[in-house]
Amino acid sequence: MTSTADDVKRALGQLSKKTDAINLARFFKTGPGEYGEGDVFIGVRVPATRSVVRAHADLDLPEVTVLLDSPVHEHRLAGLLVLATQFDWAARAGDDALREKIASFYLDLVMRGRVNNWDLVDSSADRILGAWLYDRPRDPVFALAADDDLWRRRVALLSTFGFIRRGDASTTLEVAESVLGDRRDLTQKATGWMLREVGKRVDRDLLTGFLDRHAAAMGRTALTYACEHLTAEERAGYRAMR
Incomplete structure (x- = not known):
């Protein structure tokens, strides 16, 4: 069966740590007036997030949208890493139609303000938009x-x-x-x-x-x-x- 956004959220939740949530919120400047103001962390480190993505990289795009519309930072990061992975798969398969679809989908996320912290940008922009253009x-x-x-x-x-x-x-x-x-x-x-x-x-x-x-x-x-x-x-x- 194809993975769902709920599968990803559940897997990330099982790996979350309260102390890491506090430290990550501080590191990514989520306080009033800071660049990440209002961003929510549940406390999952990037290597752990990548392990979840490897297990659930078959998400359909509507399920990726669910992740990117989440207020939780780690959900959005996982969704972007899924997109980048699927773009890489499409590139290796020579599927330009799928690459274009993913690139357009990604650009829409950027314009909707869902790629909205520096690690989210840095883990996706060159792999998707840079590769496509x-x-x-x-x-x-x-x-x-x-x-x-x-x-x-x-x-x-x-x-x-x-x-x-x-x-x-x-x-x-x-x-x-x-x-x-x-x-x-x-x-x-x-x-x-x-x-x-x-x-x-x-x-x-x-x-x-x-x-x-x-x-x-x-x-x-x-x-x-x-x-x-x-x-x-x-x-x-x-x-x-x-």
């Missing part, structure tokens, strides 16, 4: 980058990791340039991380060329992340440009 028009990425919503903007940045892995840095550089003025910590970190990966995985000169043009306008956090693999002398030089 690699050889297709990337308008959805640019639209998300232009949206002021923190999580949509982070999806745009992290989706480009799927392009970077295949040697394409152009979209990353364009998106990074478009969000330079965003000083929110999670945007800063994502921008710097993606720029660092451009230099590490694609072409170091593309990174240094970007920094030559834009270091003076970058936030401290983004610049620090972007420079991590540069020499001490280069890092000092770019910091001096701010």
Whole structure:
């Protein structure tokens, strides 16, 4: 029989721990005015969540919707990991129709605000949206980058990791340039991380060329992340440009 959302919720509940729920809520900044305000944790660590997903990765999309509409963080993470797994299966099978269906479904979840914490974004954006759009028009990425919503903007940045892995840095550089003025910590970190990966995985000169043009306008956090693999002398030089 095909698994259901209730199967996943029940399995996660059996692995939950009160102490972990408290610690995770603190770690993911769920207090008033913090980026994860109102997010609910039941206390399941990521490796345990992945084990549940492996046992229930055959969920139909309506059942995934049930998980993503849950207020419980671990339910939403499990649903996104199921989607990413099914997208990988479809890719290996050469089933572009299913890949498109999953990518469209994922984009709808993003627009409905259900991919709404940094780990949810980071575990899904490049595996689904980045993988699907690699050889297709990337308008959805640019639209998300232009949206002021923190999580949509982070999806745009992290989706480009799927392009970077295949040697394409152009979209990353364009998106990074478009969000330079965003000083929110999670945007800063994502921008710097993606720029660092451009230099590490694609072409170091593309990174240094970007920094030559834009270091003076970058936030401290983004610049620090972007420079991590540069020499001490280069890092000092770019910091001096701010």
